[in-house]
Amino acid sequence: MSKQDNGGTEEGMRSLAVVRHHDGKSLPDLDRVAEETPVALVFKMMATPLDLERLAVGFALSEGIVGRRAEIFDVEAGFVTGGAEVRLEIAQPAFLALKGRRRSLEGRSGCGVCGIESLALLDLAPGPMAKPARPVIAEAAAIARAAAELPAHQRLMRATGCAHAAAWCGRGGEVKAVFEDVGRHNALDKLIGWLALEGMDPGDGFAFMSSRASYELARKCARAGIPLLATISAPTSLAVDIARRSGVALASFCRHNGFVEYTA
Template identity: 60%
Template sequence: MKFETETERTGSQERSVLRRRGLAAQDASRSTDHVAEEVPVALVVNGISHAVMMVTPRELEAFALGFALTEGLVGKAADVFDIELREYARSFEVALTIAQEDFMQLKQQRRSMAGRSGCGVCGIESLELLDLQPGRITAAALHDADALSPAIARAAAELGAHQQLMHATGGVHAAAWCAVDGAVLRVCEDVGRHNALDKLIGHLARDGVDLQRGFVFMSSRASYELVRKAARMHIPMLATISAPSTLAIDIASAAGIKLVSFCRQDGCVEYT
């Protein structure tokens, strides 16, 4: 599958600001600031609207493919036959054409969702659809006790160099795909942490990357939806810079995912 070349988008806009450096009025000055973009993106599946998410408008085709995979709309990337991106004045639409078998199953489990950039379950119709009991993943644990800390240290050291949008705006999350030794191979950024992960998964799935031979490193906390998405893709380890939630720990334990948080160059905390 090839993603069409999108119009050049930085993911940010310049806005006029008043900078205050001291207590007095004369200490203020006019300038501009780069602010991360956040726009509604409608996901349409076989002609039927499925979800509206608030997303940073870049790598939207990768986002749509990743969302389809991590939310269980399709079982594999090959089941997405086509992705078409449409741009409007203040929004975007991504139309996916998926296999008829997947579409029929989707219609039976219809989920109308108006999502926000910080929420992975908005609009879900019942508690049963939360999918809080994932199956065990088939991938073996990546690291023994001696190899884990060096891999985390390397990922933490390398991530910053790949966060161009974060450096420009100070307001986005990053999802990184790392080799077993911690080398950062690819990074996606978005105002929503789960959007960033979906973009990353979309790129990796399109490129046929073996998701059992590496790990995901997130610049955010470890929320339940990140672990759930990783479990669906059989990713053996999720590492995050900030803290996990109890539900994230429980789902990682149930799925057999190694969850590591508070990741720094000088240490980390294992939760599963």
């Protein structure tokens, strides 16, 4: 996209009125200066328009756009014609790395492969977590409590029948926060963004999802440092593989009276 600056000079420069001082003389003149301007980085996503700042921060963290919360300087959400817009101001090294990834990052409410130019660009190795996950078998009572408490917090699901939920649960299984979205990945990103914005320790609880356990959810938990992912429905084989390699404990088919442990 071309841009014509106010001074009529080449793109990327501005022509400014200056006063040159030399040998005791002062003369008005024009000078060219390199242009520096804020650039908004906007991701196009399909999502439920709730908790948008948390969604953007969680997405940036869980997708590796930034490595830590401190690399996000500002986040601002607003509604525009036909949708909503969230603008992130991120550190320059993170922005340069993002350009080098050559990924369109056009997120949808469906699969996590959307928007990737090549299967070779899929991030299937998030690396081991800094802290090993605690044994899932010790969490039986906590998982049962989370399964029992979650439905009462699913306001959007009760009203529409069309929303996934990502719950943040304490060590005892008490549901502390719930984020809903038409996309399960978006719901988890909102949870991750909330943890980051609130400065909470992701190792001090676990994520409970009302969906199946797809590979993206396991990868996002690994990158966010969430030690346990519990889901109501089944996992995929790739989700199990990623959870095992990264050290995320994975429990699925979670009910009030039991679950299946996949990472023992």
